Amino acid sequence: MSLLPDDDQDLVDFLRQHRSPPPPPAVGLEREIISKIAAPSDRRRWNFWLIAPTLAASLITAVLSYRAWMPPQPSATEVATLEAFIESNWHNTIYDNSDTELISTNDE
The missing domain is CATH 1.20.5 (Single alpha-helices involved in coiled-coils or other helix-helix interfaces)
Structure with missing residues (x-):
């Protein structure tokens, strides 16, 4: 972040004086983050259900397009x-x- 010029010091002081306090941390946020990091098996299962149909559709498309492009x-x-x-x-x-x-x- 760039520093403001010296002539805007009044603006800087005003913003510091009237800034809002940061929100309090969510209860159990750390536990939720650790649990999501520790359980990557759900992500793998989701990836498998996404990748398997995509591969099957690609194979079917390749076979059908090969037959369509074959000369009579x-x-x-x-x-x-x-x-x-x-x-x-x-x-x-x-x-x-x-x-x-x-x-x-x-x-x-």
Whole structure:
């Protein structure tokens, strides 16, 4: 806390003179504090009942979201189209049209 400037000494004196007394301590406050410190098992039980459902919900969410994000299986028609596309590209890569033309012109 910062100190007040000297010109506010009248205010400081006024506040000191008219301050209220502190409240009396609660009866059994020390005993209550010690009992709460000495009994952490209640806190552990509460934490278990909070953590266990949270973990279960997280596991269920992970399983369901994994299934939701899995791509659908392609149909037989889509697989056949894809295989034909890959095969035609493979043949075009291996047997380039310019190579086949050179081979046919050399044969003549």
